[in-house]
Amino acid sequence: xxxxxxxxxxxxxxxxxxxxxxxxxxxxxxxxxxxxxxxxxxxxxxxxxxxxxxxxxxxxxxxxxxxxxxxxxxxxxxxxxxxxxxxxxxxxxxxxxxxxxxxxxxxxxxxxxxxxxxxxxxxxxxxxxxxxxxxxxxxxxxxxxxxxxxxxxxxxxxxxxxxxxxxxxxxxxxxxxxxxxxxxxxxx
Numbered sequence: 083x084x085x086x087x088x089x090x091x092x093x094x095x096x097x098x099x100x101x102x103x104x105x106x107x108x109x110x111x112x113x114x115x116x117x118x119x120x121x122x123x124x125x126x127x128x129x130x131x132x133x134x135x136x137x138x139x140x141x142x143x144x145x146x147x148x149x150x151x152x153x154x155x156x157x158x159x160x161x162x163x164x165x166x167x168x169x170x171x172x173x174x175x176x177x178x179x180x181x182x183x184x185x186x187x188x189x190x191x192x193x194x195x196x197x198x199x200x201x202x203x204x205x206x207x208x209x210x211x212x213x214x215x216x217x218x219x220x221x222x223x224x225x226x227x228x229x230x231x232x233x234x235x236x237x238x239x240x241x242x243x244x245x246x247x248x249x250x251x252x253x254x255x256x257x258x259x260x261x262x263x264x265x266x267x268x269x270x
Contacts, residue, residue: 088137088164090129092262095122095142095255103128104245106135109159109219111244112193113141115251118237121145122256124154129166138166141244142259153230154261157241158222167213167222170261172206177220178213179203188212191239193221198241200234210234216241226261 093099103126104111111126121143129138138160147153158167165176173179178201187199193216200223205211210231212223221241223234233239242249 088129088131092127094258095125099126107139107245108135108137109139111139111141112157112159112241113244114239115242118145122254124256124259125262127262137161138164142262144256144259147230148232149229154226154259156224156261159219161219167220170224171211189235191241193241194243
C-alpha cells in the first residue's frame with residue numbers, strides 16, 4: 083500500500099553520527115539554529131539504503147518546555163510518500179493527508195533563508211505536529227509534549243541544513259532521544 087519500505091536507522095548524537103547520516107543524503111537534515119536557550123541536539127535518524135541514499139532524515143533536539151519539564155522536537159525532511167514524519171506524528175498514511183493546507187499557515191519557519199509555511203496537523207494527543215514543504219521535500223516538526231508546539235508557532239525557527247559543510251557549528255550534544263527509537267527497533 084505504501085510502496086517500498088526503506089530501512090530506518092537512529093543514531094546517537096555525535097559529530098561522527100552526523101557525518102554518517104549526511105554523507106549520501108538526498109534530503110536536508112534541518113536544525114533550528116541558533117538552538118533555543120538550554121536546548122541540545124539529541125540524535126539523528128535516516129531512512130534509505132546504500133543504493134539510493136538517505137531519502138528521509140530526522141534531527142532530534144531536546145530542552146526545557148514552555149511550561150515545565152523537558153520537551154523534545156523532531157525535525158523530519160523526507161521525500162513525499164515515505165511516511166517517516168507521518169509515523170512519528172501518529173498518522174495512518176504516509177503524508178499529512180488531503181486538505182491539511184486548506185487555510186492559512188499556523189506557523190512559519192525560515193529554511194535556508196526561505197520563508198516556509200507550516201500547518202498544524204492533528205496527530206496523537208500527546209504531541210504537536212506541523213508540516214510544510216521545503217526544497218521539494220516534506221518538512222515535519224513534531225513536538226512532545228503537545229505544549230511544545232508553542233515553540234514552533236511562536237518562535238521564528240531558522241532552520242539550517244546540516245549537510246552544508248561550510249558551517250562552523252559547535253553542536254551541543256545531549257543524551258540520546260528515546261523519541262528516535264521506536265521506528266528503528268532497538269536503541270543503537
